[in-house]
Amino acid sequence: MAKSANEDQLYIGIDGGGTKCRATIYSAKNGVLGTGLGGPANPLHGLERTLESIMVSTQLAMRDAGLPLESIHQIYAGLGLAGVNLPSLYEKISEWEHPFKEMFLTTDLHTACIGAHDGGDGAVIITGTGSCGFSHVKGESVNYGGHGFALGDKGSGAWMGLEAVKAVLVDLDGLGPNTSLTGVVKDHFNTDCGMGIAEQMAGQPSSSYAKLARYVFDAARKNDEIALHIVKEGAEYISSLAKRLLENNPPRLSMIGGLAEPLNEWLDPAIAKLVEVPIQPPEMGAIYFAQQTVLEQNQKVDV
Amino acid sequence: MAKSANEDQLYIGIDGGGTKCRATIYSAKNGVLGTGLGGPANPLHGLERTLESIMVSTQLAMRDAGLPLESIHQIYAGLGLAGVNLPSLYEKISEWEHPFKEMFLTTDLHTACIGAHDGGDGAVIITGTGSCGFSHVKGESVNYGGHGFALGDKGSGAWMGLEAVKAVLVDLDGLGPNTSLTGVVKDHFNTDCGMGIAEQMAGQPSSSYAKLARYVFDAARKNDEIALHIVKEGAEYISSLAKRLLENNPPRLSMIGGLAEPLNEWLDPAIAKLVEVPIQPPEMGAIYFAQQTVLEQNQKVDV
Numbered sequence: 001m002a003k004s005a006n007e008d009q010l011y012i013g014i015d016g017g018g019t020k021c022r023a024t025i026y027s028a029k030n031g032v033l034g035t036g037l038g039g040p041a042n043p044l045h046g047l048e049r050t051l052e053s054i055m056v057s058t059q060l061a062m063r064d065a066g067l068p069l070e071s072i073h074q075i076y077a078g079l080g081l082a083g084v085n086l087p088s089l090y091e092k093i094s095e096w097e098h099p100f101k102e103m104f105l106t107t108d109l110h111t112a113c114i115g116a117h118d119g120g121d122g123a124v125i126i127t128g129t130g131s132c133g134f135s136h137v138k139g140e141s142v143n144y145g146g147h148g149f150a151l152g153d154k155g156s157g158a159w160m161g162l163e164a165v166k167a168v169l170v171d172l173d174g175l176g177p178n179t180s181l182t183g184v185v186k187d188h189f190n191t192d193c194g195m196g197i198a199e200q201m202a203g204q205p206s207s208s209y210a211k212l213a214r215y216v217f218d219a220a221r222k223n224d225e226i227a228l229h230i231v232k233e234g235a236e237y238i239s240s241l242a243k244r245l246l247e248n249n250p251p252r253l254s255m256i257g258g259l260a261e262p263l264n265e266w267l268d269p270a271i272a273k274l275v276e277v278p279i280q281p282p283e284m285g286a287i288y289f290a291q292q293t294v295l296e297q298n299q300k301v302d303v
Numbered sequence: 304m305a306k307s308a309n310e311d312q313l314y315i316g317i318d319g320g321g322t323k324c325r326a327t328i329y330s331a332k333n334g335v336l337g338t339g340l341g342g343p344a345n346p347l348h349g350l351e352r353t354l355e356s357i358m359v360s361t362q363l364a365m366r367d368a369g370l371p372l373e374s375i376h377q378i379y380a381g382l383g384l385a386g387v388n389l390p391s392l393y394e395k396i397s398e399w400e401h402p403f404k405e406m407f408l409t410t411d412l413h414t415a416c417i418g419a420h421d422g423g424d425g426a427v428i429i430t431g432t433g434s435c436g437f438s439h440v441k442g443e444s445v446n447y448g449g450h451g452f453a454l455g456d457k458g459s460g461a462w463m464g465l466e467a468v469k470a471v472l473v474d475l476d477g478l479g480p481n482t483s484l485t486g487v488v489k490d491h492f493n494t495d496c497g498m499g500i501a502e503q504m505a506g507q508p509s510s511s512y513a514k515l516a517r518y519v520f521d522a523a524r525k526n527d528e529i530a531l532h533i534v535k536e537g538a539e540y541i542s543s544l545a546k547r548l549l550e551n552n553p554p555r556l557s558m559i560g561g562l563a564e565p566l567n568e569w570l571d572p573a574i575a576k577l578v579e580v581p582i583q584p585p586e587m588g589a590i591y592f593a594q595q596t597v598l599e600q601n602q603k604v605d606v
Contacts, residue, residue, distance in 0.1 A: 085498065086498075086502065144476040144477075144478065145476060145478070147472050147497060147498065147500075147501035148501055148505055150453045150465070151465070151468055151469060151472060151501055151504060151505070152469065152472050152473075152497075152501065154469075154473075162453065162454070165454055166454060166455065166457075169450050169454060169455050170455075170457075170540075173447040173448060173547070174447075174547060175447065175448070175540070175543050175544060175547055176543075194450060194455075195388065195389075195450065197450075198450035198451055198454055198455065199389065201454060202451055202454070237473075237478070240478050240479075241478060244476070244477060244478055
């Protein structure tokens with residue numbers, strides 16, 4: 001990883017997503033000094049809330065590190081945020097009158113990728129509530145998928161949950177194949193009727209659908225035809241996402257998120273054996289990102 | 304159709320759905336006297352708005368019929384509304400202090416079915432923005448499907464539009480088969496990038512997706528593999544919905560909605576040839592429903 005000229009220099013790495021915001025304080029000399037956890041920080045779902053969550057996680061991390069709050073002005077901050085691939089949101093966050101010494105902003109995918117490969121080039125696939133692929137090789141970033149719930153995010157937890165509910169509603173109407181998912185989903189919603197399930201799910205966020213994904217994996221392992229079809233279709237998409245990323249020749253490929261482990265056994269075996277564990281979490285990726293950017297700035301000044 | 308004891312008695316039939324509300328004024332002696340058109344009237348999307356749309360369409364129909372507004376208190380009203388299959392919404396509309404002589408409430412599916420079969424028993428399949436099947440035979444009503452956008456409504460315009468966007472996003476990422484839909488959808492959204500399409504469609508109502516259905520039919524007729532797959536899968540579901548309804552032995556089966564005509568050629572031929580044209584529109588079904596209910600009430604009084 002990159003080294004700052006001043007080994008005592010403090011950095012904060014912040015990883016902001018739809019459900020929580022994590023912050024880690026670090027110096028090259030002393031390593032991790034403290035961590036903090038805040039609420040949702042996806043600017044797509046609210047700018048004010050995002051900035052508040054960033055400040056909460058920052059203050060908790062500073063307290064954890066035993067640092068006085070005034071020292072915030074001496075800390076370099078690296079921010080990896082969901083949603084800032086949209087230029088309008090990138091600009092809004094950039095215009096924030098932040099309290100840090102300097103702030104370096106990029107997407108949560110980029111910082112996750114930097115972290116997973118310990119500061120080096122590589123590719124990552126995120127499969128949790130949503131799904132997405134990202135690679136950063138020789139200064140070039142590319143991403144695939146990640147178009148959001150219902151439109152895209154195939155192979156994700158929310159996608160699996162939605163496919164399960166669709167199949168159960170068809171089964172309950174007697175219009176399609178029977179599936180053991182029907183009994184499980186009826187129990188989950190505590191209702192016998194399709195309209196009762198539809199009412200409870202109408203307008204729910206993707207996280208409510210993602211909660212059903214574990215039923216699909218359970219049923220697939222017991223050879224339920226419908227569940228097998230869903231899991232195989234999802235895994236096939238994730239495998240093709242991996243193949244597409246490998247075309248960019250990343251030195252490493254990692255999978256991150258709650259579905260990374262259960263999906264592994266269903267992937268194309270040639271892909272599954274290539275997948276390597278992420279070395280560091282996204283917050284550390286955000287710290288490396290800030291360090292690298294400071295280093296580049298200093299080099300420019302030196303020249 | 305049922306006849307009222309008093310041939311001069313005025314009836315109003317109201318058909319309320321997600322985009323508009325239609326009202327027709329009728330007497331057994333003089334037939335249709337006037338019609339009116341109001342805004343959205345699906346209580347699931349707003350109770351106040353629904354009642355307002357009902358009153359606007361009613362007042363326009365009365366003006367069209369040359370009736371003074373005070374005479375509203377002498378009119379029997381039949382209402383077929385989307386959403387009132389949910390008991391909570393049925394109750395809320397029933398509690399409305401309406402201005403009519405009496406108000407008789409049922410679902411839009413029921414009044415569409417009564418209208419399609421000119422007051423008699425039968426079955427209907429609705430395929431427009433959404434999809435649903437309904438039969439009313441010997442006093443028993445049953446419905447299948449209609450679970451709403453993204454969860455159900457297979458074979459509907461919104462479902463076709465969503466499937467098209469999903470396929471286009473996969474194609475644009477180079478992760479799935481090429482389709483001629485990609486060019487058409489890119490033109491529709493005036494963007495070359497998947498994220499641009501996803502941004503424009505995020506959070507849009509089902510009607511925005513239904514607008515894309517015609518592209519799918521066009522591409523299917525030109526043998527585009529992806530479009531053919533979508534149209535055939537949708538038509539197969541609608542055919543199975545028809546078969547399920549026929550198990551209830553309805554004397555007639557009709558298809559209603561904007562996709563009824565374009566879907567027809569893709570249905571199971573055995574089903575396609577059974578489909579008969581709807582005889583009357585849903586507003587007339589609502590009038591028959593009111594007439595029949597008044598007649599039953601009078602018979603009870605006579606006994």
